[in-house]
Amino acid sequence: MLVLSKIADRAAALVDRAAESWLSRTGGGAAVRQRELSILRRLVFLSSAALVAAPAALSMVTSPSLALPVGVATVCAAFLFSAVGSIALSRQSVTVANVATPGAEDFFMEASPGLVFFLDAQGGVTAVGGRDKREYLAWMREPAGKGFLEQVHVSDRILFLQALDRLRQGDEGASVDLRLERQAVSRESRQFVHLRVDLTARCDNDGELLSVVAQLRDVSVEQQLRTEAENHAAEAASANDAKSRFLAAVSHELRTPLNAILGFSDILLGEYFGKLENDRQREYVGLVRDSGAHLLSVVNTMLDMSKIEAGRYELCLEPFDIAASVRSCEAMLALQAKTKGLTLTSRIQRGLDEVVADQRAIQQILINLVGNAVKFTDAGGAISIDASMRDGILTLCVSDTGIGIPIDKLAMLGQPFVQIHSDYSRRFEGTGLGLSLVKGLVALHGGDFAIASTPGAGTIITISIAADGSGIPASGAARNDLVEFPPRLKTVPGRVGILEEGHFDGREQAKIA
Numbered sequence: 001m002l003v004l005s006k007i008a009d010r011a012a013a014l015v016d017r018a019a020e021s022w023l024s025r026t027g028g029g030a031a032v033r034q035r036e037l038s039i040l041r042r043l044v045f046l047s048s049a050a051l052v053a054a055p056a057a058l059s060m061v062t063s064p065s066l067a068l069p070v071g072v073a074t075v076c077a078a079f080l081f082s083a084v085g086s087i088a089l090s091r092q093s094v095t096v097a098n099v100a101t102p103g104a105e106d107f108f109m110e111a112s113p114g115l116v117f118f119l120d121a122q123g124g125v126t127a128v129g130g131r132d133k134r135e136y137l138a139w140m141r142e143p144a145g146k147g148f149l150e151q152v153h154v155s156d157r158i159l160f161l162q163a164l165d166r167l168r169q170g171d172e173g174a175s176v177d178l179r180l181e182r183q184a185v186s187r188e189s190r191q192f193v194h195l196r197v198d199l200t201a202r203c204d205n206d207g208e209l210l211s212v213v214a215q216l217r218d219v220s221v222e223q224q225l226r227t228e229a230e231n232h233a234a235e236a237a238s239a240n241d242a243k244s245r246f247l248a249a250v251s252h253e254l255r256t257p258l259n260a261i262l263g264f265s266d267i268l269l270g271e272y273f274g275k276l277e278n279d280r281q282r283e284y285v286g287l288v289r290d291s292g293a294h295l296l297s298v299v300n301t302m303l304d305m306s307k308i309e310a311g312r313y314e315l316c317l318e319p320f321d322i323a324a325s326v327r328s329c330e331a332m333l334a335l336q337a338k339t340k341g342l343t344l345t346s347r348i349q350r351g352l353d354e355v356v357a358d359q360r361a362i363q364q365i366l367i368n369l370v371g372n373a374v375k376f377t378d379a380g381g382a383i384s385i386d387a388s389m390r391d392g393i394l395t396l397c398v399s400d401t402g403i404g405i406p407i408d409k410l411a412m413l414g415q416p417f418v419q420i421h422s423d424y425s426r427r428f429e430g431t432g433l434g435l436s437l438v439k440g441l442v443a444l445h446g447g448d449f450a451i452a453s454t455p456g457a458g459t460i461i462t463i464s465i466a467a468d469g470s471g472i473p474a475s476g477a478a479r480n481d482l483v484e485f486p487p488r489l490k491t492v493p494g495r496v497g498i499l500e501e502g503h504f505d506g507r508e509q510a511k512i513a
Contacts, residue, residue, distance in 0.1 A: 039086045047079040119212040153179035167201040168209050174199045194223040244306045251303045258296045265289035301433045308440035315358040322355045323348045329366040341379035349388040356469035361441045368434040369398040377402035396463040405453040446471025
């Protein structure tokens with residue numbers, strides 16, 4: 001069997017060499033010769049079988065001496081006739097396809113939108129067409145030959161040539177945006193027209209680039225809109241930077257006199273250089289001191305906001321007792337809550353470990369959230385501060401039984417200088433900076449901020465951060481990827497008692513155990 005296999009392989013190689021030698025003299029590309037060679041191989045295989053079958057069949061009706069030459073001659077004649085006929089039919093089909101091509105190309109040249117060029121392999125224009133040919137050629141110089149390339153902006157010509165080179169290297173298509181010089185310039189028309197050129201390669205059977213079909217479309221309007229959008233974005237960024245610089249400058253200028261006002265007010269209240277004559281003087285000095293302290297708090301908040309927005313707020317990470325921070329916040333605001341007739345309590349998970357974060361920032365978050373809860377909760381209400389840890393995530397939750405927030409207003413919540421009740425008859429004071437600062441500080445810690453609220457029932461705000469400080473980006477990454485400010489509002493947390501349409505029972509959540 002091995003010997004027969006070797007003999008068959010050598011016979012097949014001999015047939016391939018003979019057929020290749022004959023087909024190379026008949027013309028046609030490599031793909032055409034390969035197709036015809038496969039036809040000859042099949043005919044040789046069938047003829048080999050017929051060389052045995054035909055003489056054997058004829059020997060049954062005539063003598064073997066006559067059957068052998070007649071059978072061989074018949075098979076050889078059939079082989080030659082079949083080979084010539086099959087190759088002729090194959091080439092005829094290719095010719096018919098090639099003859100039909102010019103009609104399709106003419107239709108394509110006339111029906112395609114925009115301006116259509118046929119280019120040679122070097123980029124020269126050989127034919128011009130397209131449905132909008134007249135409109136383009138009205139302002140364009142003669143594009144034939146190298147005329148089109150000469151009208152392209154000098155800095156864009158290299159892009160066009162690079163696209164052609166990619167097609168020569170085997171790419172099927174390429175697209176490039178070019179600027180084309182106008183022949184005449186007026187107030188209504190600019191010097192250069194922005195065109196998008198889509199290039200499609202036409203190759204022969206061997207993969208060699210024969211020509212290129214180029215379709216041109218005017219994208220001047222798109223380019224103008226893109227430029228205007230970029231300009232508006234740059235102007236908005238510049239205005240935002242100017243606003244941040246203004247806030248920072250004004251805040252720094254205000255802090256110096258405010259510190260003086262607070263210092264002298266403390267001296268007057270302490271009566272270090274003589275007693276005040278009556279209680280009204282003491283009351284007025286106290287009001288001056290309280291107003292200065294409030295204004296200084298607003299100034300400090302504005303400074304922190306400016307730093308966060310500019311990406312220059314530096315966190316001071318350190319391990320600290322979060323339970324102590326919660327109790328400190330409760331102690332600071334307990335008197336304010338008691339004066340308003342509210343019940344303020346805290347619930348801290350047993351065995352709560354230390355956390356790694358910016359203690360001042362966490363304290364500021366708690367004070368702002370609890371302060372808002374006190375402000376927007378009527379007498380007789382309850383406020384609760386919850387602290388817990390699970391799977392390395394610290395969760396701080398501040399819930400109240402206050403006035404609540406409508407669902408359609410939640411998207412506005414947390415934007416700088418925005419208050420939900422911001423009309424002239426509003427009952428609550430404030431600048432609308434507290435919650436915005438909270439969201440910025442949480443984002444700096446790499447945490448999540450979520451809120452759920454129902455009008456007339458209350459509000460729950462949940463803060464989640466990594467207890468080990470791993471959520472805070474590295475210093476190098478923080479400079480390159482600034483924190484979004486104000487951060488986007490998260491959806492309602494799943495652990496909150498949700499009622500229909502995302503509402504929840506705020507009074508139940510804030511009950512005191």
